[in-house]
Amino acid sequence: MSEIIVDAKGVSRTFAMAAGPVHAVRDVTLQIRAGDHVAVRGPSGCGKSTLLHMLGCVDAPSSGTLLFDGHDVSTLSDSKRSALRLKRIGFIFQRFFLLPMLTAAENVELPLSEAGASRKDRQARTKELLDYVGLAARADHRPSQLSGGEMQRVAIARALANSPQLLLADEPTGELDEATGAQIAALLDRVNADGTALVIVTHDQALAGRARRVLTMRDGRIEREAAR
Amino acid sequence: MRALGFAWRSLVRQPARAILGVLGVAAVGALLFDMLLLSQGLLVSMRDLLDRSGWDIRVSAGELPGRGGRVPAATRTAERIITLPSVKSVLIVRLANARIESPSGSPIAATFEGVRGYARPGDRISHPWTVTRGRDAGGASETVIDSAIAKAANLQIGSLITLRASCIGDREALPPAQLRVVGIAEFPFRGTDEDAMAGSLDALKAACGGNVGDEADLLLVTSVSEATATAAAIRDAVPDLYAMTNDEVVGRLQQTGFSYFRQISAVLTTVTITFAVLLITVLLTVSVNQRLGEIAALRALGFSRSRVVADVLSESALIVGSGGLLSLPLGMLLASGLDRILKGMPGIPAELHFFVFEPTALAVHIGLLVATAILAALYPMRIVSSLPIAATLRDEVIG
Numbered sequence: 001m002s003e004i005i006v007d008a009k010g011v012s013r014t015f016a017m018a019a020g021p022v023h024a025v026r027d028v029t030l031q032i033r034a035g036d037h038v039a040v041r042g043p044s045g046c047g048k049s050t051l052l053h054m055l056g057c058v059d060a061p062s063s064g065t066l067l068f069d070g071h072d073v074s075t076l077s078d079s080k081r082s083a084l085r086l087k088r089i090g091f092i093f094q095r096f097f098l099l100p101m102l103t104a105a106e107n108v109e110l111p112l113s114e115a116g117a118s119r120k121d122r123q124a125r126t127k128e129l130l131d132y133v134g135l136a137a138r139a140d141h142r143p144s145q146l147s148g149g150e151m152q153r154v155a156i157a158r159a160l161a162n163s164p165q166l167l168l169a170d171e172p173t174g175e176l177d178e179a180t181g182a183q184i185a186a187l188l189d190r191v192n193a194d195g196t197a198l199v200i201v202t203h204d205q206a207l208a209g210r211a212r213r214v215l216t217m218r219d220g221r222i223e224r225e226a227a228r
Numbered sequence: 229m230r231a232l233g234f235a236w237r238s239l240v241r242q243p244a245r246a247i248l249g250v251l252g253v254a255a256v257g258a259l260l261f262d263m264l265l266l267s268q269g270l271l272v273s274m275r276d277l278l279d280r281s282g283w284d285i286r287v288s289a290g291e292l293p294g295r296g297g298r299v300p301a302a303t304r305t306a307e308r309i310i311t312l313p314s315v316k317s318v319l320i321v322r323l324a325n326a327r328i329e330s331p332s333g334s335p336i337a338a339t340f341e342g343v344r345g346y347a348r349p350g351d352r353i354s355h356p357w358t359v360t361r362g363r364d365a366g367g368a369s370e371t372v373i374d375s376a377i378a379k380a381a382n383l384q385i386g387s388l389i390t391l392r393a394s395c396i397g398d399r400e401a402l403p404p405a406q407l408r409v410v411g412i413a414e415f416p417f418r419g420t421d422e423d424a425m426a427g428s429l430d431a432l433k434a435a436c437g438g439n440v441g442d443e444a445d446l447l448l449v450t451s452v453s454e455a456t457a458t459a460a461a462i463r464d465a466v467p468d469l470y471a472m473t474n475d476e477v478v479g480r481l482q483q484t485g486f487s488y489f490r491q492i493s494a495v496l497t498t499v500t501i502t503f504a505v506l507l508i509t510v511l512l513t514v515s516v517n518q519r520l521g522e523i524a525a526l527r528a529l530g531f532s533r534s535r536v537v538a539d540v541l542s543e544s545a546l547i548v549g550s551g552g553l554l555s556l557p558l559g560m561l562l563a564s565g566l567d568r569i570l571k572g573m574p575g576i577p578a579e580l581h582f583f584v585f586e587p588t589a590l591a592v593h594i595g596l597l598v599a600t601a602i603l604a605a606l607y608p609m610r611i612v613s614s615l616p617i618a619a620t621l622r623d624e625v626i627g
Contacts, residue, residue, distance in 0.1 A: 086530020097525030101241035
């Protein structure tokens with residue numbers, strides 16, 4: 001059995017709203033292990049992204065316990081959670097969120113720089129990652145000069161910068177056409193095959209179908225789990 | 229990429245916003261710098277003027293020289309003061325209104341400074357004017373005039389001038405007198421709109437037809453050593469009179485007439501800083517609000533709260549720093565123009581300046597700009613530090 005990265009037990013997340021509390025995630029128990037490839041599906045508003053944010057330590061559960069690498073996320077300070085995200089977790093977003101004033105290489109270099117890597121190490125790792133995602137020739141291009149698929153590749157390279165154990169992707173093909181989405185899906189498969197655990201929130205059946213575990217959520221609960 | 233480099237790239241990303249911010253700070257900073265120069269300028273300039281005159285104590289009948297009537301028994305007072313061991317020289321200064329006849333027709337109004345000096349043997353007595361051409365006036369029939377009179381009345385060194393001076397009151401019948409111009413001089417304590425001439429007290433007596441009386445508007449004293457002790461000795465010797473060192477004169481001016489400038493400067497400084505803070509706060513807040521998704525993504529990627537706060541603070545520092553640098557030459561240029569305008573006011577000595585550069589003003593300017601950068605960044609820093617990462621990422625996708 002491979003090592004457990006995330007261990008969620010009875011996790012719930014409730015948002016206090018003016019019209020009354022909204023239970024985004026209810027009583028979810030879940031384990032993510034090293035090398036896992038998990039897809040989370042379900043209708044809009046069922047709590048997929050909220051669950052993903054909790055797994056990625058950007059949000060904390062309202063109840064239940066969520067352990068990341070054995071550490072209870074709820075008890076960690078903001079700076080410790082930031083450090084955890086920086087070194088152990090990678091994020092990919094639907095809208096890429098690349099910084100438009102930086103080149104592709106500089107975007108990839110950002111997390112390395114924040115982690116305190118030397119200039120030499122940063123440059124070497126950035127080159128390696130841009131090669132990995134097939135964008136070595138576009139290193140000096142700004143996001144505005146890249147296509148949607150290329151931007152998502154840069155975002156993947158950025159997410160992998162500090163060699164995370166877990167890569168979380170929120171609708172990574174949501175802004176892409178089918179063909180480009182398939183290329184990104186293939187790249188994510190490769191990332192997973194190379195040893196990074198992957199959790200993808202998606203509406204895209206094709207993308208979800210590539211995962212070894214598919215969780216279907218409804219009304220904040222995991223309705224069913226299918227394994228391949 | 230460190231916070232400063234990151235902030236620089238953020239500013240370059242939106243050049244119009246950055247330029248607007250820098251120019252705004254430059255304009256406001258120039259005003260701020262000028263207000264700081266103005267707050268102490270007159271005092272610094274007056275102190276410099278007094279120190280350069282070579283006299284370190286002024287003895288008068290009123291609290292400030294020129295106010296409170298004339299010093300009675302001027303000769304006896306001067307002779308009493310010169311006997312004090314700490315006194316090097318004493319100069320009796322008597323002023324009179326003079327009207328110089330001009331070949332062009334209308335007479336020229338001028339202030340006549342008549343002086344008589346007392347010094348220890350071997351010591352030279354300087355006068356409160358500087359001869360620029362010719363020589364100083366000494367005899368009872370000699371005078372020095374300023375260049376404006378020389379030009380207006382077409383007078384040369386060696387010319388004879390006819391004047392009528394009034395030493396007692398303007399209503400007396402003025403007898404004409406003739407004096408020979410022996411030099412052209414500058415009178416640093418006279419206003420730019422004021423013509424001046426000078427000579428010995430005997431020359432003034434001659435010009436006034438003998439109606440002078442033994443009075444002085446002012447006694448100027450040079451001390452051998454420390455001025456404060458000498459002034460105290462003079463006060464003991466002539467208790468009815470006021471003896472003030474240059475520092476005391478400046479201090480008195482600071483409490484009275486010049487305090488208006490400090491108050492105006494304090495009010496305008498507060499207003500300008502408020503404008504600068506509001507301007508930068510608005511620019512940074514707009515910028516941060518446009519980038520909430522990016523900031524939330526950076527936080528999700530592991531950027532610490534302090535790092536994103538440092539980015540905003542660095543952006544503020546870059547805008548205020550660049551604007552602040554520009555504000556210095558701009559402020560100096562503006563100060564020079566304003567100084568010219570203010571010196572056009574009647575009665576302002578030609579060598580007195582309202583705006584005077586001082587290192588302390590620069591230090592205060594820098595300090596205030598640093599405070600402005602921090603204050604202006606407080607609100608946008610609060611926005612990024614309290615940014616809910618998950619909610620912002622969710623909102624960005626929905627939006």
